[in-house]
Amino acid sequence: MRAKPFVSLIVLFGIAAAGYSAWWFYLAGRVRDGITDWIAQQRAEAALIEYRDLEISGFPLSLTASAADVSIRRADGLQWRGSAVIASARPWYPLDIGVNLLGSHQAGLVQAGGDPALGIDAPAGAKGSVRLDLSGAIRRMTVDLGRSTVTLPDGQQAILGRAEVTAALPEAPPADHTATALSIDARLGDVRPPPSVTTPLEGDIETAAVTARIKGALPDRLGRPAIAAWSESGGTIDIDSLTLNWGPLRIAGQGTLAFDRDLQPIGAISAAVEGVNPTMDSLATAGIVRPGDAAMAKMALTLLSRRTTADNQPIVEASLTVQDGWLYFGPIRLLRIPRVAWE
Numbered sequence: 001m002r003a004k005p006f007v008s009l010i011v012l013f014g015i016a017a018a019g020y021s022a023w024w025f026y027l028a029g030r031v032r033d034g035i036t037d038w039i040a041q042q043r044a045e046a047a048l049i050e051y052r053d054l055e056i057s058g059f060p061l062s063l064t065a066s067a068a069d070v071s072i073r074r075a076d077g078l079q080w081r082g083s084a085v086i087a088s089a090r091p092w093y094p095l096d097i098g099v100n101l102l103g104s105h106q107a108g109l110v111q112a113g114g115d116p117a118l119g120i121d122a123p124a125g126a127k128g129s130v131r132l133d134l135s136g137a138i139r140r141m142t143v144d145l146g147r148s149t150v151t152l153p154d155g156q157q158a159i160l161g162r163a164e165v166t167a168a169l170p171e172a173p174p175a176d177h178t179a180t181a182l183s184i185d186a187r188l189g190d191v192r193p194p195p196s197v198t199t200p201l202e203g204d205i206e207t208a209a210v211t212a213r214i215k216g217a218l219p220d221r222l223g224r225p226a227i228a229a230w231s232e233s234g235g236t237i238d239i240d241s242l243t244l245n246w247g248p249l250r251i252a253g254q255g256t257l258a259f260d261r262d263l264q265p266i267g268a269i270s271a272a273v274e275g276v277n278p279t280m281d282s283l284a285t286a287g288i289v290r291p292g293d294a295a296m297a298k299m300a301l302t303l304l305s306r307r308t309t310a311d312n313q314p315i316v317e318a319s320l321t322v323q324d325g326w327l328y329f330g331p332i333r334l335l336r337i338p339r340v341a342w343e
Contacts, residue, residue, distance in 0.1 A: 020060065024091050028056045031065055031094075034136070046075040064088040076221040077117070080107040082125070097130045108151070109222060117341060119151040133171070140168045153341060156197060161190025161204070177216035177234030185211045200283045200335065201247040211241040224263060231259040239269060247282070248275035253320065264340055269320040273329070276301050276316050288334065297332050304330070 032054075039049050050071040058064035064086060071081040083103025089096060105126060108119030124146045131140040145163040152158065166185040174181045191205035216235030219226030237257040244251040253271030260266050277298050284294035305314035318330040327335045 020091075024059050024063065027063055027091055027094055028059075031063065032056050035065065042072070042074070048073040058088060061090070062088050063091050063094055076223055077110040078108075078222065079110055081105070087130075095132045095134070097132070099128045099130060101125045101127065111341065117153050120145075120148055121151070122146065122148040138169060139171070140166070142166045152194065153338065156194035158194050159190075159192035160188055161192075163188050174215065174217055177236070180213045180215055181218045182214040183212070184214070185209075198286055198288065200286055200288055201249060201279065202282065203247055206245040206247075207243065208245075209241070209243045210239060213238045213240065227259070227263055231263065237267075242269060242271070248278040250274035251320075255320070257322070264325060265322050265337065267322050271318065271320050273316045273318065274313060276305075276314055283334070289332070293332070301330065301332075 035054065042049055048071070050069070051067040052069050054065070054067045056063070056065055065088075066084065066086045068084045069081075070085050073079045082101050082105035084101075086100045086102065087097050089098070101122070102125050104124075105122045106119065109117040111117045122145050126143055126145045128141065128143040130138060133139050143163075143165045145160065148160045148163065150158045150160060164187045168183040170180060187207070187209040188205070189207050191208060193199050193205070214235070214237050216230055216233055219230045235258070239253075239255050239257065242251065242253050242255070251271050251273050253269045255267060255269030255271075257265055257267035280289070280294040280298050280301075283289045284291045289297070301316045301318065302314045304318060305316045307315040316330075319328075321328040322337060325337050325339065326333050327337055
């Protein structure tokens, strides 16, 4: 008689184990079907997707999907290929997924003529996460890159020491251009500009960070017609926070960006700027502004300052403006902005 409680416990444990096993294999089937359906949908939209060794594993404590030699090429020019992808979640909470990109990975945007518009190469891979809602829609994504190389449209390359990007989508798509379609938090560190580019300051950019909201219905493609439709309907990018630390220069501000009729960036950012005097000296030394203009700018901007740093350097509050292909600091034209080529 004393053995009955023990036998009952064993039976209950066996039922629970069988139920959990059935749950795991059910989820594994759903994951495989979801991947297969997504690939079919992308291929129906003219995307080329290649991979090998797709596997669902991890029983009993993990639900893991992995594939090797993954390659995706979309019709709008977006491309990505990587050595291996591993995505895993806990079976009891499959909506929070960790992602590891192992080995070398390359992503980019290719123009219609085949010329690269932008590319990024992460030789040591990356990691990130994806959070889904109950319907399976993506609500939040993160990417954490190690040291990587960014190839610009003109073929020049910049180095990123680190990059962390978080993107969040609302529960419902925006009803008009005043609602947020995508929130972005991007943080870059130890950025080395292309060696052949004349920059206003020497050395690497220590940190650059932006928190922004893209407003208006997001275009489903990156081509000129879709971007133009978004822009013409009132789409804007609201910058809630912008910080830049580069040598003596410190910038903190917020503002709004948009596109003009030629789909080139325009906008204004209200910023508090430290290190104006040494920055103007560097601009003059680099030949970006004339020495006389730099001296006049220092005097004019110092008069605009209302605060000073601990070492008595002025903190200037002025607008950073992007217009007609140039970046202005107050009334001073600083740098030419690279032209965006959408085709």
